[in-house]
Amino acid sequence: MKRLALKIDVDTYRGTLRGVPALVDLLTRQQAGATFLFSLGPDHTGRAIRRAFRPGFMKKVKRTSVLEHYGLLTLMYGVVLPGPNIGRRCGSTLRVVRDAGFEVGVHCWDHVRWQDGVVGADNAWVETEMTRAVARFTEIFGEAPRVHGAAGWQMNRHALRLTQRLGFAISSDCRGTHPFIPVIDGEIVACPQLPTTLPTLDELIGVDDITADSVADHLLALTDGQSGDQVFTLHAELEGMRLLPQFERLLEGWKEQGFSLVSMADMAASLDLKRLPRHAVCFDEVPGRSGKLLVQGPEFPG
Incomplete structure (x- = not known):
């Protein structure tokens, strides 16, 4: 059976209130599993303006219509307006996701x-x-989180070590091709990584004449005929709102291609985690993104 894990990053207050319920409804109708990863502290999205000087950032902003997707109010949080505390205000919304049968986990405390x-x-x-996020998650759900997925695929060696120390069973903190045990600076981290394997919609739209109308078919063409497991990352602020029809097209297309749409825990349950290959992790550029992300590197000997 071919599996495709759906990893949903929830970055903002708006995405939590509007995008998450829409995605829960769609996934339930499509009988698809998924993992929701929540930002649990203040929404300071407006502070992302500091990235304007990062190479490629403004180009991505123009391609993906940030104002259109995130809304003016969200872009003022943390700059002109105080950022609403997502975990404190939206606990009931987050529990609805869990109660609907979806896996839930930690994205971060403060996304930006x-x-x-x-x-x-x-x-x-x-x-x-990380401990702030874990504590708020535990307060909301009454149990510690088991899955971690880093905001923006950004990590360092301390954060990787903490996924192990804080008891996460699996993580999806990087980009790559297949599940592995991460090695950083020669140190093995005993928390398996299930990396994002497919490009995201916002990385594709506006590149090589790909539009919002054609992006789903483009991505389906990439997965057509593939036999290995895949992990697709989407965002509540995008696929949960303006790109919801495109995401529904993807779900239908992937099922037609023979993929079983699952959570990351379901995918991990089918793996022999103790026998996963070890791979170094490093930072590199990913097409369609600004800056460098954590990526799966070469297989580590031994």
Whole structure:
């Protein structure tokens, strides 16, 4: 059986309130499994404006219509307006996702702070951010999280080590081709990675004449005939709202291609996690994204 895990990153207050319920409804109708990863602290999306000086960032903003997808109010949070605390305000919404049968996990505490700050952060900074998110998750759901997926595919060695120390069973913090055990600076981290294997819709739209109307068919052409397991990352702010019809087209197309649409836990359950290959992780560019992301590197000997 071919499996395709759906990993849903929920970055913002707006995405939590509007995108998440729409995705729960669609996935339920399509009888598809999925993993929802929540931002659990303040929504400081407006502070992302500091990325304007990063190579490629403004080009991506123009391609993907950030204002259209995120809304003006969201882009003011943390700059002109105080950022609403997502976990504190939206606990009931998050529990509805779990109660509907979907896997839930941790994305981050403060999405912009993590994405922009973790690469150069020390262990104390990382531990504060991750333990805050774990504590809020536990408060909301009454149990500790078992899955972690880093905001913006941004991590460092301290954060990888903490996925192990904090008890996560699996993580999806990087881009890659297949599940593996990560090795960083020669150190094995005993928390398997199920990397995102497919490009995201916002990475494809606006490139090589791909439009919002054609992006689903383009992605389906990439997966047509593939036999291995895949992980697709989507966002509540995009596929849960303006790109919802495109996402529904993907779900229907993937089922026609013979994929079973599952959560990351379901995919992990089919793997012998103790026998996964070890791969170094490193930072590299990914087409359609600005800056460098954590990526699966070469297989590690031994």
